[in-house]
Amino acid sequence: MSLLELDGITKSFGAIHALQGVSLSVAPGEAVGLMGDNGAGKSTLMKIIAGNFPPTSGQIRIEGRQVQFHKPIDARQSGIEIVYQDLALCDNLTAAANVFLGRELKKSFGPIRYLDYKAMYKRAAELFAELKSETRPRDLVKQMSGGQRQAVAIARTRLSDPKLVLMDEPTAAISVRQVAEVLNLIQRLKDTGHAVILVSHRMPDVFDVCDRVAVLRRGTKVADKRIDQTTPEEVTGLITGAIASA
């Protein structure tokens, strides 16, 4: 059974039709690459799955059950974590504070509950080490490099044990070594039965770790193929429109 099924998802922002009847399914342990030109609707689709806003029409099913997300937290509770394209971090907080934002670790002293800095710093440090990122838990995000910020955003998805991880261009601003770590992470997620949707403009990344690739063009899905049955050339043609559909 599919983990996630999208059925005829449409999204309009006023006169802009960002998505027009997109259907997609993802199985446990599967990584799907989502590609498309700028403005094709990739981020919009990811945000709908993550509960940022509801689709104008269409259905979302998780493990066969139809769901309706009103808030991002609803999607999180259904086992969906997301790395946003703009990362959605608070610059004025530390890396650790950002990782744990909204689900802070607390200690109790009688009836009083207070933030457990030590545990959060420790866990955040472990997550950054796992990502092989030189991100320090106590540093303010304001002072961080693009790659470090990305590590913070990715580390957030590792707090829970999600069923599905959405990554909107997680490798856009990072070094070769870190790209390898992110791809490694995606591979590990797959191996442990997690599903991943990876939005990327980088063809090698998608061909490296994804099992399938779906291509969006102007809000419509024009292709959905197994990686071993397509080529970077074909996908490029699909993205630009040189190939109508496949």
Added chain:
Amino acid sequence: MSETTSQDLRTRPGRGPMGHAEIDESITTRTETSGLQAIIRTQPFWVLMAIIVIGLVMSFVSDVFLTERNFFNTTRNFAFFGIMALGMSAVICTAGIDLSVGSLMGLAGIVTGLVMQAGYGIVPGFLACMGVAALVGLINGVLIAYLRMAPFVVTLGMLAMARSVSMVISNNKMIYDFGPDTDLYLWLGGESVLGVPNPVWVLIVLTAVFWWVWRYSTWGRWVIAIGGNAKAARLSGIPVERIIVSVYVLSAMMAGLAAFLLVGWFGSVTNALGEGYELNVIAASVIGGANLMGGVVYALGAPIGAALMELIRNSLLLAGIDALWQQFFVGLFLIIAVLLEQIRNRGRSE
């Protein structure tokens, strides 16, 4: 104090680039920078230094300055502003503003007076005072958080409305009879315990509570997060609207509390109570390090900012300078404080 950082890993003179293992090691085992280094980077610290310098100068200029009596009066005078600045700092931290606190003092003071004059005693008087304050804060907060109106406009409207209501319900008369609990009330506002004025005790306790809240509570963490990036905070599942409402309720209740104590000190209340105070409270908060762009808050900033303003007033008075200069110097310090903060920020981002 707010979040602080350490950068001891950034530069390591005399060493080559670190190997991976070494990086991992340093990431997981590094220790915190000394607290002092972090404190020196904050605005309240520098304002405190300014206070000490002015204090030293004044101790030479005036014999009266260092007397217990003067110290007693000065601290009591700024306690009221300090209490309100604690709440205002929370509002400013969310990139908001609360212009209604001065008028609200008038309203809350009059309500206290009316309830106690009617013979209800001090507890109902206090509850009525805080209740009306909370209600005004709730209205501000709901309009700002849920109807997405600009904080400036909403609280400016409330400034006018609260003052007007206090005029109506007081029938434009002064209240100086506080019923059976008059003595207790005047003691609360005007007297001292262990040589420290009661309002100053309230300020000390509240500052400690706020220090804890900003550092250790989830609520405090979320307020700071909202000030930094409200959109990211919302995406993280933080109930942004509810938190914003709570911040305006808090600011209003601090104003209510200050009004309650101030009336007890004065021994009377008119509907003009707190007129123009909003500007002093905002100035104290900003001098204490609150940033109008949001995302920055210091518990100690509120009393320190308020203390500096009162110290300026007191110093001018004792130095025999015309009191009419007072507002000039308060304004000057406000601008200098913001300017210094900006210069320090520029230095950091380069």
